[in-house]
Structures are given as C-alpha cells and as structure tokens.
Amino acid sequence: MNTRIHEILTKYQSELLDEWLAAIAASGVRRDALMKEGELRDQAAEFLRLLTRALEQGNVSDINTPAYASIRDMLDRLSRSRSLLGLSPTETATFVFSLKLPLFERLRREHAKESQVVADELWAVTVLLDRLGLYTTEIHQRTREEVIARQQQEMMELSTPVVALWDRIVALPLIGTLDSGRTQTVMETLLQRIVETGAEIAIIDITGVPTVDTLTAQHLIKTVTATRLMGAECVISGIRPQIAQTIVHLGVDLSDVVTKSTLASAFSWALKRLNQTIGGGPRSAALKG
Known part of the structure; x- marks a missing residue:
C-alpha cells in the first residue's frame, strides 16, 4: 500500500x-x-x-x-x-x-x-x-x-515585588490569593532580596489579600519561618479587623509573629527595632528613601 x-x-x-x-x-x-x-x-x-x-x-x-x-x-x-x-x-x-x-x-x-x-x-x-x-x-x-x-x-513574579524601604528593611506587598505555587515564589523572591540587601527586617503586607483561610495562614507562617532561618525578623502588616477575626476563628496561632494593622505602623516598628530615626517629618523621610 x-x-x-x-x-x-x-x-x-x-x-x-x-x-x-x-x-x-x-x-x-x-x-x-x-x-x-x-x-x-x-x-x-x-x-x-x-x-x-x-x-x-x-x-x-x-x-x-x-x-x-x-x-x-x-x-x-x-x-x-x-x-x-x-x-x-x-x-x-x-x-x-x-x-x-x-x-x-x-x-x-x-x-x-x-x-x-x-x-x-x-x-x-x-x-x-x-x-x-x-x-x-x-x-x-x-x-x-x-x-x-x-x-x-512571569505575572506571579511581577506581583511579588520586594521593595527596599530603608537601610536593612525590605517590604513585600502581597495582592491577590496566596496559594502553594505563589508561596514558593514569594519565599524565593523574599529570601533572595534579604541576601542581596543584607536586610534584617522583612515586612509582609497582606492589605491586598482578599481573604485569609487556614491554608493562607499556613503559607504565611512558612514564609516567616524561612525568613527567620535567614537571620531576619519578619512582620506581617495589613491585618484588618475581618482578617483578625477569621484568624482567631480558624484557631491559627500567630502569637510568636509580629503583626501590625498597617504597613506604616510595621515600618515604624522596624525603625525602632533597629534603633533608627527619621528626622524632618514624613516628607523628608520620603525624600531620603
């Protein structure tokens, strides 16, 4: 044939x-x-x-x-x-x-x-x-x-930027759902930036995370643990009242994690932790940053 x-x-x-x-x-x-x-x-x-x-x-x-x-x-x-x-x-x-x-x-x-x-x-x-x-x-x-x-x-990497806020202070603003795949990217990006900048404090801001369930909380704890293993302290900011109630209702233990309601308060805590001050008010601080 x-x-x-x-x-x-x-x-x-x-x-x-x-x-x-x-x-x-x-x-x-x-x-x-x-x-x-x-x-x-x-x-x-x-x-x-x-x-x-x-x-x-x-x-x-x-x-x-x-x-x-x-x-x-x-x-x-x-x-x-x-x-x-x-x-x-x-x-x-x-x-x-x-x-x-x-x-x-x-x-x-x-x-x-x-x-x-x-x-x-x-x-x-x-x-x-x-x-x-x-x-x-x-x-x-x-x-x-x-x-x-x-x-x-690529979108996941772009949605997890690590920003150097100040000397030895970096921030990672999270927007959207935090799943297992994204958590891995968050960890890798954050740990790499800690190494590159010599940061001692990392602020994870979850203001843009719509909901927090047990799995999301576990992902955050893993990221905090990994950051500590790199020798840096970790602060979670953006804890809104609804999220706080959800975390308590779920029984998730964040007692050993520093949490703040806003990124600004987390930044202020980080400055005090490092014994740093910003003179001249918010405007001069912004210019210096």
Missing part, C-alpha cells in the same frame, strides 16, 4: 504541491497577514519531501516509527511557530488535511479501473493524514499551555 502512495508522491510531487496550495487557499483559513505565500510553499514542499521519504522507509499506518521522525520534527516546528503567531489549532491542522483532496484525485486517476485498490489507498491516506493532522493539534495545544504557564509565572 505504501509503495503505491509513494509512487504517486514521487511522480506528481510538483503537481501535488500546486494543487495542495490551491486547496489551502480554498479552505479559507490561510492568514496572509501572518504568513507569506513563499513561506507556506516552502513548508508544503518540505512536508511532501519528508512524507515521500517516510513512506519509502516505513509503513503508512504508524507515524511514531523512526521513519517518521523527520516529519514529526517538521510538524513540531510548524505547529509551535503557528501557535506563537496566533493561528488556531484548526488553521494549523488544515495545513495537513488540505492535502487529502489533491492526493485523492491523483490516486483515483492512477487506479481508476481498480476500485478496490482505490478504496484501500484512500483509506490508508485518510488514516495517515488524519494522524499527522491531529499530531499538529497536540503540539499546538502543548505550545499554548507552555506559553500560558510561562506568562502566569
């Missing part, structure tokens, strides 16, 4: 290329603004060449064999690049699926008097191109998931 298909690809490769590109254009999913015609032709020509080589070396039913390694690599690159360009999975898979019609027509013409041969070959080609097309959707989806995961990580 793969011998007949291989012969068709070898004999009519140039004609198939032109007919395939016409089929892609007729499908209505070509995005000329994102991909030039010359680039599309080069990709189609490479696909036909690699498909011909794969059928010469292997069989028509299993695209996971070593014979299809090159064409899988090519589709991997194609799918990733199209995903990053913003093309949909359908638009990406159509690149492969559009080859069906011109290839079907060539097979039918070559074996017009052999109905069973035509039926068998058409089925074999359908299965092969379907598997290759579905492979592109898998890579496309995987690429999008990787991009989303990377963006989430």
Whole structure:
C-alpha cells in the first residue's frame, strides 16, 4: 500500500504541491497577514519531501516509527511557530488535511479501473493524514499551555515585588490569593532580596489579600519561618479587623509573629527595632528613601 502512495508522491510531487496550495487557499483559513505565500510553499514542499521519504522507509499506518521522525520534527516546528503567531489549532491542522483532496484525485486517476485498490489507498491516506493532522493539534495545544504557564509565572513574579524601604528593611506587598505555587515564589523572591540587601527586617503586607483561610495562614507562617532561618525578623502588616477575626476563628496561632494593622505602623516598628530615626517629618523621610 505504501509503495503505491509513494509512487504517486514521487511522480506528481510538483503537481501535488500546486494543487495542495490551491486547496489551502480554498479552505479559507490561510492568514496572509501572518504568513507569506513563499513561506507556506516552502513548508508544503518540505512536508511532501519528508512524507515521500517516510513512506519509502516505513509503513503508512504508524507515524511514531523512526521513519517518521523527520516529519514529526517538521510538524513540531510548524505547529509551535503557528501557535506563537496566533493561528488556531484548526488553521494549523488544515495545513495537513488540505492535502487529502489533491492526493485523492491523483490516486483515483492512477487506479481508476481498480476500485478496490482505490478504496484501500484512500483509506490508508485518510488514516495517515488524519494522524499527522491531529499530531499538529497536540503540539499546538502543548505550545499554548507552555506559553500560558510561562506568562502566569512571569505575572506571579511581577506581583511579588520586594521593595527596599530603608537601610536593612525590605517590604513585600502581597495582592491577590496566596496559594502553594505563589508561596514558593514569594519565599524565593523574599529570601533572595534579604541576601542581596543584607536586610534584617522583612515586612509582609497582606492589605491586598482578599481573604485569609487556614491554608493562607499556613503559607504565611512558612514564609516567616524561612525568613527567620535567614537571620531576619519578619512582620506581617495589613491585618484588618475581618482578617483578625477569621484568624482567631480558624484557631491559627500567630502569637510568636509580629503583626501590625498597617504597613506604616510595621515600618515604624522596624525603625525602632533597629534603633533608627527619621528626622524632618514624613516628607523628608520620603525624600531620603
């Protein structure tokens, strides 16, 4: 079976290329603004060449064999690049699926008097191109998931800035929900900044944290513990009345943790702890900072 298909690809490769590109254009999913015609032709020509080589070396039913390694690599690159360009999975898979019609027509013409041969070959080609097309959707989806995961990580890092408030005092304002993944980022960022700045006091401000449950409180305690292991004291500020009541109701023990209602009061406590003073009032303190 793969011998007949291989012969068709070898004999009519140039004609198939032109007919395939016409089929892609007729499908209505070509995005000329994102991909030039010359680039599309080069990709189609490479696909036909690699498909011909794969059928010469292997069989028509299993695209996971070593014979299809090159064409899988090519589709991997194609799918990733199209995903990053913003093309949909359908638009990406159509690149492969559009080859069906011109290839079907060539097979039918070559074996017009052999109905069973035509039926068998058409089925074999359908299965092969379907598997290759579905492979592109898998890579496309995987690429999008990787991009989303990377963006989430970057957003998480941006949402946990550690600010040097004063000599040996840093602050970490938290905004949003504090989950396990973010807690790890918070710890790593805070501990790294303590090392870089030689800070002795770290203020974790939770004014922007909407709710505090048992898990959130545990995350905060872990961060406090890690900070202490680095030789710095930790203060939690932004304890609103509602959060204080919730912590008491949950039975979370923060008795050995310094807590303040506002970031300003935590900063004032930190200055006294380090025996530092700010002269000239709030404005001069702001200018000095």
